[in-house]
Amino acid sequence: MCETERGDGGSFRPPLSRGCHTPRSGCRGGSGLDRAAWGAVIGMGQEAAWGGCGRGGSGARATYGECRRMARESGGSERGSSEVVGTDAAPGWWSALGRAARGLLQSPTAARLKRWIRHGPDRLLHRWRRRRAWSRLAARPVTSVLVVCHGNICRSPYGEAALRAALPPFLRDRIRVFSAGFLGPGRPAPLEAIEVAARRGLDLRPHRSRPLDVDLVRGADLIVVMEPGQARRIQVVYGVDPDAVLVLGDLDPLPIETRAIRDPVLQPVEVFEECYARIDRCVAVLAKAIAVQPYEGR
Secondary structure, eight states: OOOOEEOGGGOEEOOOOTTOOOGGGOOSSSBHHHHHHHHHHHHSOTTSTTOOTTSTTOOOOOOHHHHHHHHHHTTOOSSBOSSOSOGGGSOHHHHHHHHHHHHHHTSHHHHHHHHHHHTHHHHHHHHHHHHHHHHHHHHSOOSEEEEEOSSSSSHHHHHHHHHHHHSOGGGTTTSEEEEEBSSOSOOOOOHHHHHHHHHTTOOOTTOOOOBOOHHHHHTOSEEEESSHHHHHHHHHHHOOOGGGEEEGGGGOSSOOSOSSOOOOTTSOHHHHHHHHHHHHHHHHHHHHHHHTSOOTTO
């Protein structure tokens, strides 16, 4: 048993069992009933410090024995236990602090902050990556371009159509542009993609998805992808020269949030608008880079 202590004026303070450090931490070395008594003292009837034990809010002081009896009646045990009885044993301010912390971590502001931190390297390296992409394009003649995204129904079909339209008229018949993805064949573009593309003067209604294969990869001078992970996958699976793979977002002339161009599938029309606007910006730079290459030999 823990020894008892009495405070000034004869009021009774609950005891500390062997192994206890502070009243708020609960008894760790005493019996389960000691801990139940602590729960009654700390968590019940908080209208009076160390008193009340929930006795009608009268503010009357309760002895530790009374608290033990109340704990026993509410299911406390004389045997030792490793658990502090009751969830109310924690002070109210601690619970409130926990709720506030959880709310802060789950707030939209916290989510934006985490995204900002996660994509910080993309923003910092964007200008360098853009210059590197331009120099690589200038160094290798391009007569065929393969545009790749995950499913080949949203981003890459639009990128294919947009690049074809952005090329100078004298190159449209000389530069082959096609697209593919990592999923199965024969799927049409979603209605949102068709609608947004139509507002931008491009028709995606005839499009059907096509899976990526060795022949398509080998038939392309330049492979354009929407995400860095897709570039790594193509390099590993098909043994493609890294200089032949371009992450399209690296050509964005505006400051970026992420290097990858967001997949709009199953998203609202506004997400398609943002995605296709960014593809248009990047494709305009790509078409210019292809156009300034030497024409001889094409």
